[in-house]
Amino acid sequence: MNTMLQILQKDLFIEWRARSRTISLISFAYTILLLFSFAVGPNAVAMRQHAAAYLWLSILLSSTLLLDRSMRIEIEAGALHTLLLAPVSKAGLFYGKALANTFQLMVLAGISIPLIYVICDATLVESAGWLILTAILGTAGLAAPGTLYSAMTARMTGKQLLLPLLLFPLVVPVIVAAVKATTLAMLGDPMDQIGAWLTLLICFDLVYWSLCGVLFGRVIEA
């Protein structure tokens, strides 16, 4: 628990110190949002309907950059070796890094959602609480397998290709559920379906936050 908090604090501190990188990440997400609107064309109705899809795809694409960087700071200068030599639990290491990644993705989502409102002229029919809850659960669902896989691919050749190849098929349920829940929150939910989608997200999060925590120790030692 202590390890987890310290790793979390360390990662966030590093990110805070390197704010320019965070800004470039946000610019990347913002550019993707713009590109989606150019690709679809000036169709206000379609833009509003697909706003949630653009939001989550831009978060997913940016997440590969973020995850790659979060593991690179450990590999560079042998920081990871030193961490592994220290008597700390591997699970704590995983949960610390995964929480730091979740937090950063949440910040990214928090900045992207207002942008979506500006660019796509999105609406918010249901309460904003659903949107925030979806953002938290969705980013957590991306961060847990993402942290595991970035640790696996960190020292490989061709990791830029392997990380998305591993991660994208795995997070299909997260994207499906998060996009549906966000759409329902934005456009209205007359059938009360949003709860079911959030339940799916919670199930995914529970499975992967526990499974990846168990497997991370083996991966990081290899």
Place this chain on the structure above:
Amino acid sequence: MLGLGLLVWAHYAGLVHEETSEFMMGDVGRILYAHVPTAWNGLLTYLVAFIAAVGALATSKKGWDALVEASVEVGVLLNVLLLIQGSLWAKPTWGVWWDWDPRLTTSAIMVVAFGVVLALRQSIQEPGRRLTISSVATIVAFINVPIVYMSVKWWRTLHQDFSTPETVDATLKLPLRVAAFGMLFIGIFFVVARWRIAMRRLSREMDAPELPDAPKPLTVEA
């Protein structure tokens, strides 16, 4: 050989005899005898891969590691065959090559999720790391299958109800069963053959390289 024989016999029984033709679809429905066994055995092979991956992580024995490689490869092969057969059948019956039905979508995602395991194995040189990382990727991919299926099913059924009656008539059952066993034996044959190759390669990797000949002692003539 037994598998091939059974498959030939089953396909003869299924394809040539009049009464085994499917009532609604006519001759097109006869792909059932190839398609359904491929699906069953593909899933079975992935199950073997999952068990082998757990075994490999628990024991670090190269036998399990070779089985992971063999069964994932055969599983991906069957999976690709399954998608091709499915598309061939879907065009004349549904009028489209592809449909976003949960089973189709899940099989398409499975190809990528398990195919990446093979790519991962190719890109890691060190045997110990390769064992750990490919086993972890296999376990995660396998556990993800039911979640992907669930999410896509919800995603579809909230739009429209999709159902296919799964009743198989008695006259179709015998060729189908025989074909399934035929495919099973062929699958086992492939996995075993592939396992042998993988074992040899792994053993060769782990053996020390052959030493060069020892220099001859100098003899000084008196």
